[in-house]
Amino acid sequence: MNGRASSASPKTLQIIEAALTILRDEGERGLSMRGVAGRVGVSLSNVQYYFRGKDALIRAVVDHYVAQCSRELADATARTTERPLADRRRTLLRDTLRHGHEMTDMCRIFRELWSVAGRDASVEAALDAYYRQTAETLAAALLAPDAPDALKERVVLLVLPYVEGYSVTGRALAQGPDAAVDLLLSLLEDLAPA
Amino acid sequence: MNGRASSASPKTLQIIEAALTILRDEGERGLSMRGVAGRVGVSLSNVQYYFRGKDALIRAVVDHYVAQCSRELADATARTTERPLADRRRTLLRDTLRHGHEMTDMCRIFRELWSVAGRDASVEAALDAYYRQTAETLAAALLAPDAPDALKERVVLLVLPYVEGYSVTGRALAQGPDAAVDLLLSLLEDLAPA
DNA sequence: ACTCGACCTGGTCATATGACCTAGTCGGTG
DNA sequence: CACCGACTAGGTCATATGACCAGGTCGAGT
Numbered sequence: 001m002n003g004r005a006s007s008a009s010p011k012t013l014q015i016i017e018a019a020l021t022i023l024r025d026e027g028e029r030g031l032s033m034r035g036v037a038g039r040v041g042v043s044l045s046n047v048q049y050y051f052r053g054k055d056a057l058i059r060a061v062v063d064h065y066v067a068q069c070s071r072e073l074a075d076a077t078a079r080t081t082e083r084p085l086a087d088r089r090r091t092l093l094r095d096t097l098r099h100g101h102e103m104t105d106m107c108r109i110f111r112e113l114w115s116v117a118g119r120d121a122s123v124e125a126a127l128d129a130y131y132r133q134t135a136e137t138l139a140a141a142l143l144a145p146d147a148p149d150a151l152k153e154r155v156v157l158l159v160l161p162y163v164e165g166y167s168v169t170g171r172a173l174a175q176g177p178d179a180a181v182d183l184l185l186s187l188l189e190d191l192a193p194a
Numbered sequence: 195m196n197g198r199a200s201s202a203s204p205k206t207l208q209i210i211e212a213a214l215t216i217l218r219d220e221g222e223r224g225l226s227m228r229g230v231a232g233r234v235g236v237s238l239s240n241v242q243y244y245f246r247g248k249d250a251l252i253r254a255v256v257d258h259y260v261a262q263c264s265r266e267l268a269d270a271t272a273r274t275t276e277r278p279l280a281d282r283r284r285t286l287l288r289d290t291l292r293h294g295h296e297m298t299d300m301c302r303i304f305r306e307l308w309s310v311a312g313r314d315a316s317v318e319a320a321l322d323a324y325y326r327q328t329a330e331t332l333a334a335a336l337l338a339p340d341a342p343d344a345l346k347e348r349v350v351l352l353v354l355p356y357v358e359g360y361s362v363t364g365r366a367l368a369q370g371p372d373a374a375v376d377l378l379l380s381l382l383e384d385l386a387p388a
Numbered sequence: 389a390c391t392c393g394a395c396c397t398g399g400t401c402a403t404a405t406g407a408c409c410t411a412g413t414c415g416g417t418g
Numbered sequence: 419c420a421c422c423g424a425c426t427a428g429g430t431c432a433t434a435t436g437a438c439c440a441g442g443t444c445g446a447g448t
Binding site for chain 2: 025026027028029103107108111112114115116117118119124127128129130131132135153154156157158160161162163164165166167168169170171172173174175179180183187190
């Protein structure tokens with residue numbers, strides 16, 4: 001990040017949120033510093049004051065958004081820790097795959113981030129870090145606390161790619177998200193009985 | 195497609211291939227009609243003669259590329275039909291997931307296509323059609339010819355999202371593609387013994 | 389010979405974008 | 419009070435992009 005963009009400052013956040021909205025709706029193709037400035041209601045120079053250019057802005061957007069998603073997943077799974085493991089699994093997978101079946105904001109934005117990541121190693125690294133964090137959160141939510149590491153890795157090896165891939169292929173499949181939930185649950189039951 | 199762009203004409207193919215290369219390396223952000231013209235070695239007006247604008251060109255690129263990928267998958271699976279089912283499964287999954295683990299051209303291009311599809315319903319529909327076709331090819335390659343439809347759907351429900359998701363998450367996982375291959379093979383063996 | 393359509397080019401022009409500069413305001417500090 | 423840094427804006431200018439137009443060549447058909 002440009003030194004003037006403190007991630008906690010209100011203006012910086014405004015700019016990042018505006019950029020995120022444009023990225024979601026118009027892709028990277030439609031994202032310009034001037035456009036972001038217009039959306040925030042400040043001058044181009046003011047945006048350039050905080051972010052040296054489009055690439056710096058995109059990088060800040062990536063960091064901001066993956067942090068937000070990590071937090072949301074952690075919060076969602078924290079709310080179910082009191083429930084039985086089978087319940088937690090079902091809720092998590094159902095919420096996740098149903099979201100994946102719709103063209104949600106998150107789906108759209110991740111598609112844009114994947115695209116950028118395919119061309120920018122630092123963004124790819126940021127997404128990899130996000131997925132590693134997500135893997136840990138998933139393992140904690142889907143398995144008992146004392147599950148061995150090998151089992152955690154195996155479960156995550158199944159679930160994480162599946163969930164991301166479902167968001168781009170799910171609508172083309174003959175069966176809907178509930179069937180995918182059932183399938184994953186039964187596979188998890190085989191791998192790691194609840 | 196613009197009426198002047200016959201998918202079989204050499205100039206049209208040249209333009210599409212040039213656009214695909216730029217899309218792969220620079221994303222949609224870097225794709226311009228002038229840039230494509232320069233890459234082909236013709237004037238902007240000549241490209242505009244065949245494609246009314248960038249959106250028409252992108253749509254042609256999508257159709258061309260998914261047709262190519264469908265063909266390649268069908269050819270690859272056709273080459274293994276004489277082998278035992280377990281062999282075929284292993285070969286297909288290994289080739290696919292190892293590719294997914296690298297940032298191959300195909301990975302890059304599909305990321306760009308997903309991104310565009312998130313914003314353009316006709317591209318999303320074209321990708322859905324591609325995935326439906328791919329699902330059929332996968333089912334034929336992974337199962338015996340007389341497998342019931344319900345089983346085909348179930349296998350595809352597992353494998354297709356998995357393979358696509360692996361291409362964006364695989365590098366962040368603790369285990370590599372061979373472990374993913376083994377996992378999928380064992381899950382397939384449970385679902386549909388070879 | 390003439391006409392027509394396919395194909396190709398160069399040019400004009402409006403618009404958008406970002407790099408960069410200058411200048412002003414405001415609050416805090418010495 | 420003067421200075422400085424944080425912040426904000428407006429302006430200039432170079433560059434890129436695409437819409438669109440006019441005109442030329444060539445081959446086929448009448």
